[in-house]
Amino acid sequence: MRDTNFFAENNAKPIWHPMAHPAEMRASPPRVIMKGEGAHVTDIEGRTVLDAVGGLWNVNLGYSCDPIKQAIAAQLDTLPYYSGFRGTSTGPSIELAYELSQWFAPEGMVRTFFTSGGSDSVETALRLARQYWKIRGQADRTKFLALKKGYHGTHFGGASVNGNANFRRNYEPLLPGCFHTPAPWTYRNPFDETDPAKLAGLCARAIEEEIAFQGADTIAAFIMEPVLGAGGVIVPPETFMPLVREICDRHDILLIADEVVTAFGRTGAWSGSRLWNVKPDFMTIAKAITCGYFPLGATLIGEKVADVFEADKTSFGAIGHGYTYSGHPVGCAAGLAALAETKRLGVNENAAARGIELGQALEALKTKHALVGDVRNRGLMAALELVSDRGSKKAADKKTMAKVADAAYDAGVMLRVSGNMIILSPPLIITAADVAKIAEGLDAGLTAAAA
Numbered sequence: 401m402r403d404t405n406f407f408a409e410n411n412a413k414p415i416w417h418p419m420a421h422p423a424e425m426r427a428s429p430p431r432v433i434m435k436g437e438g439a440h441v442t443d444i445e446g447r448t449v450l451d452a453v454g455g456l457w458n459v460n461l462g463y464s465c466d467p468i469k470q471a472i473a474a475q476l477d478t479l480p481y482y483s484g485f486r487g488t489s490t491g492p493s494i495e496l497a498y499e500l501s502q503w504f505a506p507e508g509m510v511r512t513f514f515t516s517g518g519s520d521s522v523e524t525a526l527r528l529a530r531q532y533w534k535i536r537g538q539a540d541r542t543k544f545l546a547l548k549k550g551y552h553g554t555h556f557g558g559a560s561v562n563g564n565a566n567f568r569r570n571y572e573p574l575l576p577g578c579f580h581t582p583a584p585w586t587y588r589n590p591f592d593e594t595d596p597a598k599l600a601g602l603c604a605r606a607i608e609e610e611i612a613f614q615g616a617d618t619i620a621a622f623i624m625e626p627v628l629g630a631g632g633v634i635v636p637p638e639t640f641m642p643l644v645r646e647i648c649d650r651h652d653i654l655l656i657a658d659e660v661v662t663a664f665g666r667t668g669a670w671s672g673s674r675l676w677n678v679k680p681d682f683m684t685i686a687k688a689i690t691c692g693y694f695p696l697g698a699t700l701i702g703e704k705v706a707d708v709f710e711a712d713k714t715s716f717g718a719i720g721h722g723y724t725y726s727g728h729p730v731g732c733a734a735g736l737a738a739l740a741e742t743k744r745l746g747v748n749e750n751a752a753a754r755g756i757e758l759g760q761a762l763e764a765l766k767t768k769h770a771l772v773g774d775v776r777n778r779g780l781m782a783a784l785e786l787v788s789d790r791g792s793k794k795a796a797d798k799k800t801m802a803k804v805a806d807a808a809y810d811a812g813v814m815l816r817v818s819g820n821m822i823i824l825s826p827p828l829i830i831t832a833a834d835v836a837k838i839a840e841g842l843d844a845g846l847t848a849a850a851a
C-alpha cells in the first residue's frame with residue numbers, strides 16, 4: 401500500500417464521491433480514515449475520534465468485532481465466491497437465510513432473497529411486488545405509494561419512491577406510477593399539526609385519498625421506513641405504521657418495510673416492524689447485516705407473497721431478477737457472525753438504554769442552543785435540526801453546519817451533516833460515557849457555530 405503522503409496528495413482527485421459535488425470535494429477534500437477500533441476511528445493525521453455516525457448507520461458492533469473478521473478470513477480461505485444463480489448455492493447463504501427466518505424475522509418473513517446492499521434490496525422488493533400481482537392475474541397493479549421525506553436508495557426504482565427532491569430532480573424522468581403522501585412529521589407538516597396522534601390520522605387519511613384517486617386496483621405496494629432515517633430521523637407516532645398496515649390490508653396493497661437502517665436493533669427493537677408491531681409483506685435489510693464488514697443486503701419475503709410464488713402455475717412465477725453477488729458466501733459468512741454477535745450481546749437493549757440517555761442529552765442541548773430547532777431520536781438513531789431562526793424554522797446554512805461538524809471533530813466526535821440536520825447513528829455498543837462524549841462534541845460544535 402502507498403504511504404499517507406500519496407493518499408493526502410490524491411485525496412478526491414481520482415474519485416468522485418457519492419452524494420457530493422466533485423468540484424467541492426476537490427476544493428475541500430474529505431477526511432481520510434485509516435483505522436477503526438471499538439467505536440473510534442483514526443484519520444490520516446493520527447486524530448482519533450468517537451464515531452457518532454457508525455460508518456453509515458451500519459457499524460453496529462464497532463470496528464473490532466473479531467468473530468466477523470475471523471469468519472470472513474475463514475470463508476475466503478475455503479471458498480471466496482460461488483454464484484447462487486439457479487444451478488448452484490453455497491453453505492453460508494443457506495445457513496444465513498435459515499438463521500434470519502428462525503431468529504431475526506419470525507414475524508411471517510419466511511424467505512430471503514440476497515442482494516449486494518440496500519438499494520438492491522429495495523429494487524428487489526419493488527420488482528417482486530409487481531411480479532406478485534402478475535401471478536395473481538392483476539397486471540394493472542403496478543404503482544407504488546411512498547412517504548415524502550422517505551429514503552429508499554438510489555437505483556431508479558428506489559429513487560422514484562424516494563420522497564426527497566434532492567435525490568430526484570437531476571435524474572428525472574423517474575419510474576412512472578410512483579406517488580407520495582405527507583410524512584407524519586410533527587415539526588414540519590402541511591397540516592401544521594403538532595399532536596402526534598392527530599397527525600398520524602391526517603397522514604393516514606392522505607394515503608386513503610391517494611388510493612381512492614389512483615384506484616386501489618392499480619397499486620402494487622406501499623413502501624416506508626418504520627423510522628425515516630436519511631430524511632432526518634422522523635419518528636412516526638406509534639399509531640401510524642399500524643394504520644398504514646390496516647389501510648393496505650383493506651385495499652389489498654402490499655406493504656414493504658424498508659429496514660435498511662432500522663433492522664438489527666438500532667431503534668431499540670430488533671426491527672422497526674417489531675417496534676410498531678406490524679407484519680410487512682417484504683422487509684428490506686442491508687447495512688448492519690454484516691455491520692459494514694462486507695457489502696450484503698437481503699429482501700425478506702412474507703408468507704402471503706411466498707405462498708403465491710411457490711404455488712404459481714402461470715408463466716409469471718420464475719424470478720427474472722438477481723445479482724452476481726446475491727448470496728455471496730463471504731458476505732453471508734460475515735452476516736452469520738454479525739448476527740450471532742448481535743444476538744449474543746443483545747445490542748438492541750443497549751441501543752434502547754443509551755438512546756434514552758442520548759435523547760435527554762439532545763433535549764438539554766436544545767434548551768441551551770438557539771440554533772437547535774428540533775431534536776428527534778429513537779434508540780440510537782437521532783437528528784438535530786438546526787435553524788437560523790426558531791420562529792420561522794429557517795434552515796441553518798451550509799457554513800454553519802460545517803462549523804458545527806468541524807468543531808465537534810476537534811472535540812473528538814465525528815458527526816454527519818445532511819442539509820440542515822446533524823445525523824447520529826453511533827455503534828450500538830457505545831457506553832453511557834460515550835453518549836456523554838457525543839453530547840460534549842455537539843455542545844462544542846454548536847457553541848463554535850453560534851460564535
Ligand code: PMP
Nearest residue numbers: 517518519551552553658660661
Ligand atoms: N433504504 C434505506 C432506508 C436507506 O437508509 C438506504 C441507505 N442509507 C438505502 C435504502 C440504500 O442502501 P445502500 O446505500 O446500501 O444501497
